[in-house]
Amino acid sequence: MRTGLAGKVVIVTGATANIGRATALAFAEEAARVVVVGRDAEAGARVVEAARERGAAEALWRAADVTSEDEVDGLVADVIGRFGRVDVLVNNVGGNAAVTPFVSSAPEQWREDLDINLMSTLRCTHRVLPHMLGQGGGRIVNIGSMAALIGDPYMAVYSAAKGAVHSFTRVLALEIGKSGVTVNAIAPYGTVPEDLAGETSSGSRFHPRTGLFTRPGASRSEERAAFRRTTALDRGTARPQEIGAAAVYLASDQAAFVTGQILQIDGGVALT
Template sequence: MDTGLQDKVVVVTGATANIGRATALAFAAEGARVVPVGRDEEAGARVADLARERGAADVFWRRADVTVAAEVTALVDAVVARFGQIDVLVNNVGGNAVVAPFVSTTPEQWRADLDVNLTSTLLCTHAVLPHMLAAEAGRIVNIGSMSALIGDPFMAVYSAAKGAVHAFTRVLALEVGRSGVTVNAIAPYGTVPEDFAAETSAGSRFRPGTGLFTDAEASRAEERAVFRRNTALARQVARPAEIGAAAVYLASEQAAFVTGHVLQVDGGVALT
């Protein structure tokens, strides 16, 4: 299948670990010009090298904190200066400030969850969208979550923030569709790295020994078990590459008539 992504300029935020890493590599395999974005220089260099190995037409690693407006502006300016365009934006950055009952959380933790999951998406989209509208073409793919659709106990603000990402996706699709830009989202469930040591970055929630989820798994396993659900399949978790493949589809020419959609990659967990 010819995805039409050869030489397209693809910006992937949070590209140093897990879903973002796999997504950047999936676009690389399509011959795109890939811009992996993250905060961990060492992990970013590894992803950039792998993207070249996978067949990327070009790789432009950029360090940026996409919750900070000035850094997002600098990022987009640098990409446009180098390539003259941005064809695809994958808003992948996400995470959790805390895994705990809502009643015991703080406003500072709420703001952190909202910033990394929602504000980052708004900032990056706002900075990239004028270039897509001027070109009358573009693909925006937002990484949401099944948490937004079914809710995860102890992750109330995260679930709410991802719900806002889904709503933003639908509304923006209505606003920009006639300008040649499609806007879609992916709602993954239970996506974990296949190799935790190799596929995580310094700030990853799955980082062995320091990540929020790996720490919770080790120290609060009974609490964590409350929001585990069964899929309809034998396998209970998604692989990062499966989310990357979904992003490639939504950015491809084959998905030109798909917009405002939230694609569930959940193993049928919503059915159980």
């Protein structure tokens, strides 16, 4: 498939681990100019090196906390200053403040879940969008979640935040449909790195020592079991590169007539 992504400037947030890492490398394989965004500089350097090995026209590490408006402003200003444009924005940053029943959750956890999953998407899109509109086109790909569609017990606010990402995707696609900018989302289910040590960063929920889902005693077993669902296929989780491939498609020339869609990559979990 000819994607037309060679030389395009692609920003991937949360690109140091799991889905973000795989997405950055997928664009690298299309010879794009990839901006790897995250907070863990050591993990970021590994992704940049891998992106160059995969054929990226350029690969740039840019440290930024996308929960900070000032840091998002600085990130986009630096990318525009260096490349003069942004062709693709992948709003991948996401995570969980806690896995707990809503009744015992705390407002600070709600705010953290909303900030990292929803507000980061709004901030980055709001800052990049004027440039895309000015250049007459672009692609925005938001990483949502099947949790937004079927709900994950003990992750009520996370599920709600991802639902808002899906709604935002549809409405923005409608608002700017005549501009040449498409807006789509991907709803993955249960995407787990195959190499926890090599494909995670210090802030990843799958980091083998510090991750919310993997560190010893991170979550009570009965709570973790509650949001494990049965897929229609012979494996229970997605692979990060499968999400990256979907992002490449939605950003490609081949998807120019696709907008406002939520692409489910769920192994048929919604069917079971």
